[in-house]
Amino acid sequence: MGANGGGITLPQIKGAGKRYVVGDIEVLEDHSVAMMFRCFLPGAEKERIFMRFGILPEFKTRICFDLSLLDNSTIYTNRTPGTLKLVVHGQRTDIDEVDRFELGMEDTFHDVRVRFENFYLTDEKPADFPLPDKKIVDEFGQWKAKEWPGKIHSMDELKTKLQALEGAAVYPFPEWNRWGGDANRKLKEGNGFFSTFKSADGRWHLVDPDGCEYFSLGPCGTRPGDPCRVDSFEQVCDWLPAVDDPNFKELYNIGTTRRAAYMPLDSFKMISFTALNLKRVYGDNWREKWTEISHHVLMQNGINSQGNFPGLGVNDGKSKLPYVRELPGFPSTDTLIFRDFPDVLSPEYQEKSGKYAGQLAAWKDDVWLIGYFLRNEPEFNFVEGLAIADEVLHNPAQTYTRRGLIQFLQDTYGTIEALNAAWETNFESFADFEKPIDNCSTMYPKSEADIRKYSTFLIREYIRIPALACRAVDANHLNLGLRWSKAYNLDMMAGWEYFDVFSINCYDFDPTRDMDFVKNAGVDLPILLGEYHCGALDRGLTATGLKGVTDQVERGVMWRHFVEKVAAHPYGVGAHWFQYNDQFCLGRYDGENYQIGMIDICMQPYPELMEAVYATSKVLYSVKNGETAPYERLPKSIPMIGY
Structure with a gap:
């Protein structure tokens, strides 16, 4: 398929009255591919609804499209063996309205070779999802078919490199206080907790417990590795411990879950290769060493926060990095x-x-x-x-x-x-x-x-009712909002008056447009960017995530541009990178396999990114207060490989 995208038409679906489209797909490249199953109405140039899904490279995979999903009742789906993530986007569509079904892809950065085989229509979901008989993951959780700077090849090398990351949990800038705020910029009397402040020049600020200016900068998911989904993948891994191995059984997470109340139950088996690697080096002291290394790596480069899904010193009396968290179990109803x-x-x-x-x-x-x-x-x-x-x-x-x-x-x-x-x-x-x-x-x-x-x-009621209930229990902490996935619907700006900070996730290279949308909608609150990232293909993973760049240097460029644009915005008070860890090469629980970490699966920091983190943190508070211009260069991008 050409770099400009396209696909093949599947006329057999129209009028067949079958529920499932089943077939085998093999990507004949060395990177993953984001594919599209599109549905077009008569005469339309743009699809009305589509399924976007990921396929591993050189790994023949059986895919099953459930045409009942055209009702748009879900965005997410449960994985089948061998697949990556599959999401549904668009508008509710009656299958009888569809004039053309197309299987293909959007723009890529080069022509892509893909093999389609054995496609058929059926009313029965297949019971068999065969996988190739090949080893594709090494003992450390790394992609076997590729070499890159920093890849680990032995236990001795892993031990040496981990030990080199041990060190003190200290900030590199003398003016930063223990919270990571600027001790030279006192905004008001501290109240012992984090708070907000709007200065006379119209800028919103976060304030640390001592009353000093605080900009919240850090990664989401500060935990010992990303959960690696291994059910159905055991045979393609060089090594996995037995689930009852007394040395490693604590690292397994086996169970069932519903991602959303309306979704079917899903069974899973997961383990963190990062935690496995740490325990193989440090034994029972692995978690303490993970904590030490993480604090050192983050704080010495000017990280002063943990974004959503934190795990370093969380409400345990051992905190060194301030954090935010999501309350689990947002209220739902039976209907x-x-x-x-x-x-x-x-x-x-x-x-x-x-x-x-x-x-x-x-x-x-x-x-x-x-x-x-x-x-x-x-x-x-x-x-x-x-x-x-x-x-x-x-x-x-x-x-x-x-x-x-x-x-x-x-x-x-x-x-x-x-x-x-x-x-x-x-x-x-x-x-x-x-x-x-x-x-x-x-x-x-x-x-x-x-x-x-x-x-x-x-x-507004969706927000008001739980927000007031939370305020009645906890008046000390800031209500940070809902982490809206995108700022583009004025309806979703309603209820902002029940927040202390308005949060959005933003997968763009420059956050200014989305931040201005919120501000221009009449929201008069500090704005926190809850997620952003980019990835490249020059290291150990085969997908970029939701923004793609050419290499690791350009990941650093993206960090600098994005964070400093947030800081320069009069309402910007924080930016949280998604995420601390790279994802697993075969996919996390839902199938994302992105090169988006600050560290890799063997806990090795990406030096090009860390240099950019330090450079931005050094000027962070002067950019925030209009004393230094934000970093202007945009990164060199490629079409994303993300789903």
Whole structure:
């Protein structure tokens, strides 16, 4: 397939009435490929809905597309053996509307060779997902088929390199205090916890417990390695300990989970190769050594925070790095409106919000906790232009939010005749809204203003109810918001007044556009960038992540440009890289296998990135206060290999 993208048409699907498309795919390159299964309406140049999925290089993989996913009820799916991550994006689509099905890819940085074999249609999900009989992962968790600077080849080499990383947990800049704030920039009297401050020049700031300026800079996932999904992959690894091995059984995580309440149960077996490597070197003292090395590597380069999913000295009296965290178990309801959006007007949502907030009681006195996220990336927000009130009407359930919508319309119009006149519709009564209505704001364009108004109200309630419950339990820490996956929907700006800090994740090279969207929407709060990253193919992994660059030097360029643009923005108060560790070459629990770490799977820092981290941290507070211009060069990019 050409570098400009494209694919092959699958005309056999149209009209066949089958649920699954099954076939074997082999990528004949030395890197992973992000592929697309696209569905086009008649005459359309752009697909209406698509599945994006990853395939390992030179590893024949059976793929199974479930056509029921065209209803767009989920973004995520459970893995099948051999596959990487598969996600669903676009708009709800009736399969009978689809004119063309295409299997291919978007732009890449070169022509890509792919082999398709044995495709067929069926109503039965295949029971067999065969894997090639070959070893592709070495004893340290590294990709075997490739060499790169820093690759570990022996236990002696691993031991020597780990020991060289041991050292003190100290910041390199004398003006930084123990929190990583600037002791020379006192903004107000400290209250013993992290807080916010808006200066006379209109800039928002974080303030450390001593009252000094604090910019939160650090990686997410400061844990001993990324969980490596090994179920179905055992035979392709050079070595894995037995699950009952007394030396290593503590490192296994075996069980079942639902990624979201509406998803089917998934069974998994995971282990951290990073933890395995550390224990093989340090024995029972491995966790203490991991803590020492991590503090040293991060702090000596000017990292002063742990982003979401922290693991270094978290509420244990041993903290050296301030951290943020996500409260687990965001309140849901037995009946969901769309994806993970709950029935927010139900008594059940109110009750579960109170129980959810109760978790904060054990954390409310920890001075190292900057604040908490209510949750991470609500899945309904991945649908561009979504109006949640449209989904209330589409869902046939007689929910509290549906009753609320009917009451809202009655209060607005009084009579069905008045509504019909405003909407240019012919409903017989308000009882008609008890029945499912598909795409109301599209079908009846004059309804859009009301649909958007009620959607905004629902988003505000979605936030207000748990936020107030949390504040009642913990008044010491900052409410950091929801970590929205993208800032592009004005509806999702509702409820900001219940936060202390507004958080967004931003997978762009420059965060300014998204930050300006939030600011221009009327949000008057500090803005925290909860995730960003990039990766390259010049080291040990075969996928770049959600932004791709040419090499490790350009990863450093991206760090400098992104972080310093956040700091220079008048509302910017923090940037959290995703993530501390590289992902596993065969994929984490959901199949992401990205070269996005500050350290690799053998805990070796990427020197080019660390040099950039230090350079930015050295000027961080002067950039934040407009005294130094931010780093301007953008990185040399390549199309991402991400899913």
